[in-house]
Amino acid sequence: MFTRKQRHILIKFFSLFSVVRGYNILVIVIAQYLTSVYIFAHNIPVKKVLLDLNLLMLVLASAAVVAAGYIINNFYDSEKDLINRPNKSLLDKLVSQNTKLSFYFVLNFSAIVMASYVSFNPVLFFSAYIFAIWFYSHKLKKLPIVGNIVSALLTIAPFFAIFIYYKNFDTVIFVHASFLFLIISIRELAKDLENMKGDLALNYRTIPVVYGEVTSKKMITFLMILTLLPLYLLITKFEIGYMTYYFYGAIILLIIFLSLLWKSTTKTHYIILHNILKVIIVAGVFSILLIDVDLVLKRIL
Template identity: 30%
Template sequence: MSKSLYYRFSQFVGFLLGARVSVALLLTFALYVSTFFLFNQDETFRKFVFDFKVHGIIFCTVLTILAGGIINQFYDLEKDHIVKPFRTRIQSFIKQKYFLYAYLALSVISLGVAWMISHRVFAFFVVYQFFMWLYSHKLSRILIVNNLTFVSLTLYPFFGMMVYYERFSKKVLLMAIFLFLILLCIDIVKDTLTKSVDKAFGYITIPNYFKSRNTNIIIISLLVVTMAVSMKLILRTGISGFMAYYFASGLLMMIFCIYLLLNSSRKSKFLTLNILRFWVFVGIIAMLLNGLEGKL
């Protein structure tokens, strides 16, 4: 591979990492699955495929998430040099000004498409993009607010779809609470692994404000509440199929995570983080399989 080709390839990979493309792809997949199988159960697949308004909203969401990833890495650059040295090394092949140009372009295109869909959709994404920027610029450094804002921004597009389809029910509400709690646990556990770096750069997180023991109590308490929500979903909402198996087996998964957290080692926290992340992905697959089973 020539030096020029290697440099171009490194720039491309650097941009993908800076924009958090893998996160955007996962959220896109989750949005399509939840939209068709949870929020939009009455519409046929053919009608859904040709519902360009929905595709437009998801397209705007993807662009906004990519833009959010770029602006977040711009503000977290110094911290990422220590926490994610490989990624920042790859990203160094692109000047920061080009990341900002990409951020502006993605934001403008997203808002332009949103405007063509409707004024309400445009307002929805203006709010989304503003809080994406505000989180990266200010809110990520404020105790508790950082975790709550991050999780809320992750779930914001799903809330938009729920409002769009006017799909309000006890089951949907409990599933939203379950996902909120899981993502909150993931974010706090992640902060325990970057505790000293966060403190050095002025990020006031739960792990570097409270003692390690208190942080573990908070995470374990959240997992216990999540287990209670899972049991309510199984017993009170009539949930069935793969989703019922998912929430039932999730009880064992969370008990195992609690056991790991009691160990308090860095390795156990890293393992807990990846188990919880994997479980979110398993939930998306379970919803897909459950939906396909219902449609057939």
């Protein structure tokens, strides 16, 4: 049995884990390593990629900055989250704001130290990334359209750090990135629909609040049409192995998503839509393993 002190520490840990969304951080770390092995450094032996200390520092720095970003976002959105996510907010509040802010500065400082191990350029990149996340959380998040675009760009920024490190400019990378950017942009709009109650109460000028639900749904539909271009290119023009099946599955899920979107009217409906997009994103991370299974097995052996 746990003592009272041990239970208190455990509860605090889960509270902090909830604030930094540890499960998202884990997915980002896995995604960065998989993209490094299969896409960015596909000509380098797997063992060399996995044991690359510079890559490890970049991945850890990315994880630290993203975790810090969740903390500062939680700090500015605490009132809104109390309306939109009351249960999660109660868990998050078990850690004081002072503790969260202290951890925020520690994480960002650690990221800069780890980036400095690689070179000065990553230090500049992560410094700009830290500032961009803070500026988004403090100012841009409440602006329609601009906030959505910046949020999507900040989400894919950790992969840009790896992209710069390997200096791989293959066209397929940009096509993958455009698909991911569009899916994340759709997710941001779906989140705005889901969180409309809190946004209205606290005067967040999101697209559903300013322009209405119908306009938001039209914009989502337009973005989904745009995703057909990278999907078509990835399936027909590039060698992506068995990952083709993932993109066929993504098309099916997007069709289901679109059919449900125009029937959705409640928060529960929008949560379901948001979860469909989460499945597409997380499945996309692990489907990278399907790009060239035989070749990677040879590289390992």
